[in-house]
Amino acid sequence: MKHYLSINDIDSLHDWVDEAITLKKDPYLFESLGKRKTICLLFFNNSLRTRLSTQKAAMHLGMEVMIMNFGNEGWALEYGDGTVMDKGTSEHIKEAAQVVSQYADIVAIRAFASLVDKTKDDAEEVINGFAKYATIPVVNMESSVGHPLQALADAITLKENETKKRPKVVLSWAPHPKALPHAVANSFVQMMKLQDADFVITHPEGYELNPELTQGCQIEYDQDKALENADFVYVKNWSSYSEYGKVLSWDTNWTMTQQKLGQAKFMHCLPVRRNMIVEDAVLDGGQSLVVQQAKNRIFSAQLVLKKILENL
């Protein structure tokens, strides 16, 4: 593996999850692996968990960490080929990616979907631009279409809480006042396709995810039916993909409640809007795995960095 851009860059999810759980038991075991190695975290968007957990993961491996908010600390980047740069952008991705490669051994990038231009978002110009022009490995800290560090953390959390061989896992859409990207849902779906599980996606009509990603997945528009006998319920909002970036519904009948949840474990990537996505009772109760998911973000990132460092 050179880059970690998508959950599909993992050769064996099963082995990776096992290795991450082992890392978690002794986080500093590979402290010398990253000695004199530097990771540069570049943020084009806000971050709490990703920023702190990736930084922590790098520290566990003995790496140096350099962090930049590209938006307000760096230069506006140009991605077009052959552009005459006489407008707002002052540096081309070609130079930026090569330059960062001189100063770091790994670069990790967060650049959300615009939710305005579907073609551009699907092309993932920021992360793919870095992957194309950087001469060092690139890690995806949430791109326009995927959040594979989150999905790996979710796989770890599923494994840690599994009580049967083939659990039922439901990805359930929830309402949200603002248009949100599809990245977390996409990567969760891709990850679940690598699992031996009874996996169901439920959402209102019009909220179908990119059909290329959900191909072969069970989609159920009736939330109650989808939730029957669930072992894990992963709740998440996303905006419409077909009517790209639109909020079509704000129907709080889709809000997750303790009653709907039943005996299942509750999962969410955070940040979560209480009493919109899920009612307080769920988050404050014993079935919520959200804090454990957040903790596992460290070991998800740490495993990815370890794999890359071993390969440098």
Place this chain on the structure above:
Amino acid sequence: MKHYLSINDIDSLHDWVDEAITLKKDPYLFESLGKRKTICLLFFNNSLRTRLSTQKAAMHLGMEVMIMNFGNEGWALEYGDGTVMDKGTSEHIKEAAQVVSQYADIVAIRAFASLVDKTKDDAEEVINGFAKYATIPVVNMESSVGHPLQALADAITLKENETKKRPKVVLSWAPHPKALPHAVANSFVQMMKLQDADFVITHPEGYELNPELTQGCQIEYDQDKALENADFVYVKNWSSYSEYGKVLSWDTNWTMTQQKLGQAKFMHCLPVRRNMIVEDAVLDGGQSLVVQQAKNRIFSAQLVLKKILENL
């Protein structure tokens, strides 16, 4: 001591000041104490001294430091219980505090008073929210009502410059064009109540601090009278507490001058507006302790972190 939220979390100010002065002589003596320990500094407001001195203190103890500006790098936090989060806030303090606790061993927080809503400010929702929901120790880097790292640094500075057993210390209000919080003055008052000193507070009428804090303190509205035979004069602006957050006076008769200061030492927490709070001659003269106070911010923070680390 679990958290350091207020100067009253100190069991013996006398012993702490002595220990801080000892630390100052050999700052790296406890360099191994913080090995593999991480402190996360979260800023909801600007900072120069607090940011750099707390970072330096943590480095002296061998800790890793993670810094975040919550305002523009993180998510808008919700503090209300039971709120339906369908507006501007995207993450609840309950999750934020628990999540940060997964990534750090200590969290330090700066969140100024709004000076708009007295009840909210007095409730200190940010720092108290973290103290309530975090599972790790919380350090106050200036909250809406207190700045106990500053007050401890001030106690160290007083001790280093003391020439008599029971010095006269005057807290003197000064004019300022903008409304400022009460935090520094409050913590200074609380700290002085733990000292054996002749302590006087002087300010124009209408500028009384929270009476619960100043209970038992001598308040003198005549600045000249208050300053008579002072050994230390701590000058500071704050806005009105009774007419909450209002600037009632901008009377430059209250500006500290070399003449008024006499033989006393001058103290201020910085940043200081020259020729509003105090005239140039004082800051540029030999009686000013402001740079020494700034330096002592390191050892104030270092002692607090040391106490917490020893207790982890």
Place this chain on the structure above:
Amino acid sequence: MKHYLSINDIDSLHDWVDEAITLKKDPYLFESLGKRKTICLLFFNNSLRTRLSTQKAAMHLGMEVMIMNFGNEGWALEYGDGTVMDKGTSEHIKEAAQVVSQYADIVAIRAFASLVDKTKDDAEEVINGFAKYATIPVVNMESSVGHPLQALADAITLKENETKKRPKVVLSWAPHPKALPHAVANSFVQMMKLQDADFVITHPEGYELNPELTQGCQIEYDQDKALENADFVYVKNWSSYSEYGKVLSWDTNWTMTQQKLGQAKFMHCLPVRRNMIVEDAVLDGGQSLVVQQAKNRIFSAQLVLKKILENL
């Protein structure tokens, strides 16, 4: 050398360049030199290369790095003597510089020209203010009139690519839609005056740099003539100095092309606007040294820090 404010603070450019090239071969050789030493990087303006390369240089030397964006994280600074600070500025450079000196062993500062007030820009109030009032060494990370870390990196790059004893080096102005400072061009000129080279400056009339700096330099208004038999072409935009900060021309006849470049090596400090400053073919071809220049920023900074540390 106490401070590194200008290329003229270098005692022997020849020796420095040789030493930097040696450092580059074994970047961690002096890793213990900076142990327990702290550098504080203060940014009043955006930065990518300077921020990351200076941070990397300090890490190579084993230093601790503290980074602050003064604009949005700190306080607005006052530079005037005797000012009554009743307006927008809340801290005087006198205090800020002294305070930062308590927390770090070296302070590095970036503060661009305003391009509005020539007298103020020429006085370099920010960097000179720090140099005057700080009690620790100050490093220039680009001030209003100079960028000596860039110029030293350029000298290293010239040396690494030199094929004859006395190369012809051309500094060629290029068009740009926005008004840019003179700092890079100024320091390049000052550095070239210390070199044994055939040095020519070319630009449209009205774009003369500060005549005090270019005194003794060959200025040629005909770009074609200037470029004849060039070995190195350093392309850069700057705004007018005589009509201070104005964009007088946007003439793309001055854009560097592969044809004009001939056999010469191409240099630019980056960020560079493609197809305004220089056409794609040059940057994507084999004669461009821009990435090597960016890499050499590490060793330029590292040598400066090493010299300062050895002198502490």
